[in-house]
Amino acid sequence: MSHEVRFSANKFWMNWQSMGRAQELDALMHAGFRKWPAAFSTDYMKTSELAPLEKWAAELRQLDAQTLIVIGIGGSSLGGIALKALIDAHSDRLIFWEGPHPSKMQKIAQIAEQKQTAVLVVSKSGTTLETRANLSLFRQFFPGVPEYFVTSEPAAIKDLGANSKNTFLIPKDLGGRFSIVSPVGMMPAMFVDYNVKAFLTAFDEANAEWEISIPVAENVAKQTAIHFYNLFAARFTGVAFWVYAADLVDWGRWLVQLWAESLGKKPHIAALPMIVQGPEDQHSLLQYFMEASNRHLHCFVHTQSYGSRDSLISSEIRGDFADKSMSQILNAQMKSIESALSAKERPVAEYMLSDLSETEMARWFCFWMHVVSYLGYLWEINPFDQPGVEAGKIICKKLLRGENVEEAVQPVFDLR
Amino acid sequence: MSHEVRFSANKFWMNWQSMGRAQELDALMHAGFRKWPAAFSTDYMKTSELAPLEKWAAELRQLDAQTLIVIGIGGSSLGGIALKALIDAHSDRLIFWEGPHPSKMQKIAQIAEQKQTAVLVVSKSGTTLETRANLSLFRQFFPGVPEYFVTSEPAAIKDLGANSKNTFLIPKDLGGRFSIVSPVGMMPAMFVDYNVKAFLTAFDEANAEWEISIPVAENVAKQTAIHFYNLFAARFTGVAFWVYAADLVDWGRWLVQLWAESLGKKPHIAALPMIVQGPEDQHSLLQYFMEASNRHLHCFVHTQSYGSRDSLISSEIRGDFADKSMSQILNAQMKSIESALSAKERPVAEYMLSDLSETEMARWFCFWMHVVSYLGYLWEINPFDQPGVEAGKIICKKLLRGENVEEAVQPVFDLR
Numbered sequence: 001m002s003h004e005v006r007f008s009a010n011k012f013w014m015n016w017q018s019m020g021r022a023q024e025l026d027a028l029m030h031a032g033f034r035k036w037p038a039a040f041s042t043d044y045m046k047t048s049e050l051a052p053l054e055k056w057a058a059e060l061r062q063l064d065a066q067t068l069i070v071i072g073i074g075g076s077s078l079g080g081i082a083l084k085a086l087i088d089a090h091s092d093r094l095i096f097w098e099g100p101h102p103s104k105m106q107k108i109a110q111i112a113e114q115k116q117t118a119v120l121v122v123s124k125s126g127t128t129l130e131t132r133a134n135l136s137l138f139r140q141f142f143p144g145v146p147e148y149f150v151t152s153e154p155a156a157i158k159d160l161g162a163n164s165k166n167t168f169l170i171p172k173d174l175g176g177r178f179s180i181v182s183p184v185g186m187m188p189a190m191f192v193d194y195n196v197k198a199f200l201t202a203f204d205e206a207n208a209e210w211e212i213s214i215p216v217a218e219n220v221a222k223q224t225a226i227h228f229y230n231l232f233a234a235r236f237t238g239v240a241f242w243v244y245a246a247d248l249v250d251w252g253r254w255l256v257q258l259w260a261e262s263l264g265k266k267p268h269i270a271a272l273p274m275i276v277q278g279p280e281d282q283h284s285l286l287q288y289f290m291e292a293s294n295r296h297l298h299c300f301v302h303t304q305s306y307g308s309r310d311s312l313i314s315s316e317i318r319g320d321f322a323d324k325s326m327s328q329i330l331n332a333q334m335k336s337i338e339s340a341l342s343a344k345e346r347p348v349a350e351y352m353l354s355d356l357s358e359t360e361m362a363r364w365f366c367f368w369m370h371v372v373s374y375l376g377y378l379w380e381i382n383p384f385d386q387p388g389v390e391a392g393k394i395i396c397k398k399l400l401r402g403e404n405v406e407e408a409v410q411p412v413f414d415l416r
Numbered sequence: 417m418s419h420e421v422r423f424s425a426n427k428f429w430m431n432w433q434s435m436g437r438a439q440e441l442d443a444l445m446h447a448g449f450r451k452w453p454a455a456f457s458t459d460y461m462k463t464s465e466l467a468p469l470e471k472w473a474a475e476l477r478q479l480d481a482q483t484l485i486v487i488g489i490g491g492s493s494l495g496g497i498a499l500k501a502l503i504d505a506h507s508d509r510l511i512f513w514e515g516p517h518p519s520k521m522q523k524i525a526q527i528a529e530q531k532q533t534a535v536l537v538v539s540k541s542g543t544t545l546e547t548r549a550n551l552s553l554f555r556q557f558f559p560g561v562p563e564y565f566v567t568s569e570p571a572a573i574k575d576l577g578a579n580s581k582n583t584f585l586i587p588k589d590l591g592g593r594f595s596i597v598s599p600v601g602m603m604p605a606m607f608v609d610y611n612v613k614a615f616l617t618a619f620d621e622a623n624a625e626w627e628i629s630i631p632v633a634e635n636v637a638k639q640t641a642i643h644f645y646n647l648f649a650a651r652f653t654g655v656a657f658w659v660y661a662a663d664l665v666d667w668g669r670w671l672v673q674l675w676a677e678s679l680g681k682k683p684h685i686a687a688l689p690m691i692v693q694g695p696e697d698q699h700s701l702l703q704y705f706m707e708a709s710n711r712h713l714h715c716f717v718h719t720q721s722y723g724s725r726d727s728l729i730s731s732e733i734r735g736d737f738a739d740k741s742m743s744q745i746l747n748a749q750m751k752s753i754e755s756a757l758s759a760k761e762r763p764v765a766e767y768m769l770s771d772l773s774e775t776e777m778a779r780w781f782c783f784w785m786h787v788v789s790y791l792g793y794l795w796e797i798n799p800f801d802q803p804g805v806e807a808g809k810i811i812c813k814k815l816l817r818g819e820n821v822e823e824a825v826q827p828v829f830d831l832r
Contacts, residue, residue: 004832008825074699090523099695100742101662102725107506130695133729133737133745140730159734176699209832220829237653237711238688246517257700264704270711272654272704274690279515279546282808283490283592284673288680288688290804295653295686309518313549314556318575320816321549326516329549329816335824336812342824343807350825367831388706391759392698396752400736400745408751408758409424409766413636415783416420416625 004360005353005367007220010338012297012347013227022216025226025378032377033212036384039173040369041211044181047200052168053183056148057190063146065118066093067111068191071138072122072184073098073130075176076150078254079185079365085250086356088192096188100133109141118146122184124176126156129396135160150183175384177258178369195358202362210370221367225374228271228297231347237270237295240285244278244302244334247356252301255368262372262383269379278302279333286337290344298341300334303327303353420776421769421783423636426754428713428763429643438632441642441794448793449628452800455589456785457627460597463616468584469599472564473606479562481534482509483527484607487554488538488600489514489546491592492566494670495601495781501666502772504608512604516549525557534562538600540592542572545812551576566599591800593674594785611774618778626786637783641790644687644713647763653686653711656701660694660718660750663772668717671784678788678799685795694718695749702753706760714757716750719743719769 060068070080077096084094092111097104111117119138123131138145149162152170168183179185181203186196210221228239239259243252252275259273276285278300289296306327313329315322321329334350342348353360376383398405476484486496493512500510508527513520527533535554539547554561565578568586584599595601597619602612626637644655655675659668668691675689692701694716705712722743729745731738737745750766758764769776792799814821 004830006827006830008823008827010825013828014826073696078700089519090526099662099693100729100737100745102722102727102742103505103662105727105742106725110506129735129737129745129749132733132735133742136729136733136735136737137727137742139732140727220831223829237709246515246519253700260701260704261699264701264706264708266707267709270709272701272708272712277515280489282805283677284494284669285676285680285688286808287802287804288676290680290807291682292680292688293653293683293686296688306518309522311518311521311553311556313516313552316555317548317552319545319548319552320813321516321545321552324816326518326521326549326553329516329545332812332815333545333808335815335821336808338824339811339821340808348824363831386703388703389698391706392702392749392752392756394752395755396748397736399748399751400740405751405755407424408754408764409426410430411422411424412429413639414420414422415636415779 004363005351007224007349007351009349010342010347012231013349022226025229026216026222028380029222029225029374029377030212032380036382038212038373039171039384040175040178040181041207043171043174044203044207045183045186045200046204047197050186050197050200053187053190053196056168056187060118060191063118064116065146066115067095067117068093068120068188069095069097069108069112069117069138070120070122070188071097071131071134073128074257075179076122076124076128076131076184078177078257079180080188082251082254083180083185083189083194084192085247086361087189087194089247094188094192097134099130100137105137108138112138112142112145117142118148120148120150120187121157121160122150123157124152124170124179126151126153132160150187177261180254180365198358199362202359203366206363206366210367221370222374224371225378228371228375229378231297232271235295236297236347238272238274239297239299240274240276240289242276242278242281242298242300242334242337244300244330245356248301248303249275249277251364258368258372261386262376263379263381264388265381266379278337279330282333282337289341289346294344294346297347298349300338300348300350301353302331302334303356305355307355420779421767423640423765423767425765426758426763428647429765438642441645442632442638444796445638445641445790445793446628448796452793452798454628454789455587455800456591456594456597457623459587459590460619460623461599461602461616462620463613466602466613466616469603469606469612472584472603476534476607479534480532481562482531483533484510484536484604485524485528485533485554486510486512486536486538486604487547487550488512489544490673491595492538492540492544492547492600494593494673495596496604498596498667498670499601499605499610500608501663502777503605503610505663510604510608513550515546516553521553524554528558528561533558534564536564536566536603537573537576538566539573540568540586540595542567542569548576566603593677596670596781614774615778618775619782622779622782626783637786638790640787641794644787644791645794647713648687651711652713652763654688654690655713655715656690656692656705658692658694658697658714658716658750658753660716660746661772664717664719665691665693667780674784674788677802678792679795679797680804681797682795694753695746698749698753705757705762710760710762713763714765716754716764716766717769718747718750719772721771723771
């Protein structure tokens with residue numbers, strides 16, 4: 001393989017590279033790092049720490065667990081969901097249960113009635129409303145199912161039955177949205193036979209290439225952050241990640257959380273991330289991006305190879321797709337939209353992965369953790385907190401306790 | 417039930433109502449309608465036209481078809497997908513196949529190997545690349561499966577084997593993104609026993625309440641369009657639909673297409689729609705919306721009732737959720753985020769559906785078709801075309817034919 005991920009871009013990225021300021025901006029990144037050190041870059045899980053997880057996986061095999069139900073939300077689910085999409089997208093062996101939705105409860109009940117299940121409860125703080133509510137619901141209907149816990153605060157979930165034998169720890173400084181490289185991401189992946197050792201090894205190597213001490217000229221994560229920094233200093237207010245591999249759409253949800261929660265911190269920051277699905281959204285959002293306000297960066301993501309899952313399409317039916325493979329069609333579609341947007345003076349970039357293997361994906365996750373942190377440093381914000389989510393939690397608590405809360409909205413009209 | 421959908425809002429919507437200009441704006445809507453008549457408002461399917469579809473459904477029962485594979489993309493899939501989520505979210509009885517993704521092909525093959533299937537090929541133009549490619553793939557691996565077709569151009573799919581017996585027509589003037597009220601939406605729904613008669617009856621009634629001849633003062637669809645028109649004339653550049661019912665997330669994908677493809681037409685229009693999932697994205701996008709740039713309208717959507725699927729959560733586990741139902745928790749979460757955003761001077765509105773029944777949902781789809789068209793008229797654009805998607809199609813054709821196309825992007829660096 002000549003490369004892993006190849007980054008290409010149109011003139012907007014080129015013009016804005018402005019490496020003249022590279023030293024000044026690198027200093028800014030170092031200053032940010034000193035103020036808000038990147039715990040993910042040191043506290044990620046090492047292969048040497050896998051033994052307890054392997055023991056757990058063996059225990060589940062002995063219990064003959066057919067399905068693992070992961071109860072968790074946000075940083076406690078999105079990394080695992082992204083990996084599941086790559087490993088075992090369509091099966092019910094691994095199920096993530098996020099919000100307390102009645103339709104999801106139906107699905108969970110269906111599975112728990114038919115299969116031998118185990119439950120993995122993931123909550124960094126131990127106090128997550130949705131997670132505790134879902135566990136309570138599950139126990140009502142399916143008592144006695146083996147439970148395991150992942151948390152940074154074992155004391156906070158002692159009341160749930162967490163103890164030193166059934167509980168796995170997330171390093172305290174490792175934020176939820178970075179916790180894919182902890183038991184949070186690795187335990188679900190291990191349950192569906194992902195090669196977590198290869199994943200963590202590749203993460204470790206990638207991290208060494210992109211960490212803070214590597215200067216801009218040799219550090220493509222820093223270079224990428226500078227590109228984004230410059231583009232958002234111009235008139236752009238959002239970034240659309242056009243994901244052409246269906247397997248990567250859930251990686252996109254992970255990235256949106258990483259980006260939005262790490263970077264959405266100051267009124268002058270207008271850089272909303274969104275996922276656009278290729279080719280599906282060519283029939284939806286494309287019209288808007290071609291002809292409405294030009295305020296988005298367009299980053300295309302695809303893979304060169306789907307391995308043995310790819311197929312050639314026969315020429316039985318008339319069409320330009322005949323004798324092409326699915327991946328060739330997806331690529332041609334992606335390239336055509338890149339060209340069409342570029343011709344309309346939109347900033348266009350492309351990330352081409354060589355494949356979706358453990359090694360490639362570990363680098364891909366690691367890359368964005370670094371890029372997002374560096375971009376936060378350039379904007380002189382702390383990329384590792386999320387102070388804006390507290391207000392809602394406090395109001396929700398009051399509402400559930402029946403305390404008086406003024407309604408934010410007043411009735412305007414009924415549709416009938 | 418005292419109402420169907422209740423619309424509530426905070427001061428931003430109130431202040432901007434500006435009904436003083438109502439007559440002037442109504443005149444603008446009438447002018448738009450004369451130029452670009454709303455075909456969906458006359459050409460939607462009537463209950464009197466259901467007989468051929470009922471005959472088809474009976475035929476599929478006779479064939480003992482266990483799964484219907486719908487091959488279609490964009491307007492040919494999104495309406496059906498939205499209905500499926502309401503009817504039968506987790507089963508494999510109804511499968512939509514949009515882009516030519518290898519992972520989806522795997523899933524389709526799994527099903528076709530295990531079940532008696534039938535195929536519904538949906539393409540308004542008959543020339544859709546993805547749809548023809550997927551059908552070709554399917555035939556290679558699973559020849560002889562019964563096929564049915566839905567199109568506006570039967571001549572264009574004669575080569576696929578479409579004939580007067582197996583083909584159902586979409587009215588020519590009814591755009592793809594409005595075609596849920598045609599065989600496109602009704603045939604898949606009928607296959608999973610949806611009450612399409614109730615749906616079409618309610619659509620018909622709702623349409624009469626909101627069509628162009630009903631003046632602004634009595635027409636909540638026109639009022640809503642005016643609200644949006646005024647808010648987007650201020651500093652806002654996007655609208656976030658916070659969907660708290662998991663069953664409605666696919667309705668959201670439908671709305672995004674309807675909105676983006678109908679309204680994304682001029683450089684001065686900055687009104688990008690997006691779906692935010694509640695409560696999941698409280699752990700993701702919320703931080704951004706609370707503290708970053710204040711440029712979005714926030715529209716919350718939920719239902720008062722999930723019927724028998726709702727459950728009370730016991731008090732076995734300590735927490736504020738104890739003795740509350742799932743819907744009460746979701747509602748408290750939604751209300752708390754409305755309050756938190758409103759306190760930060762964000763425009764907040766709420767649409768509370770009474771339930772997710774056929775009647776309620778038909779009105780809900782109909783409402784947005786009218787709102788989006790009226791908003792297009794106010795912006796003096798044609799809401800019913802999509803000229804911006806052609807350029808990409810032409811380039812894609814060239815690429816697949818091996819013709820020379822200049823690359824839009826140039827390699828910048830490799831990640832290794």
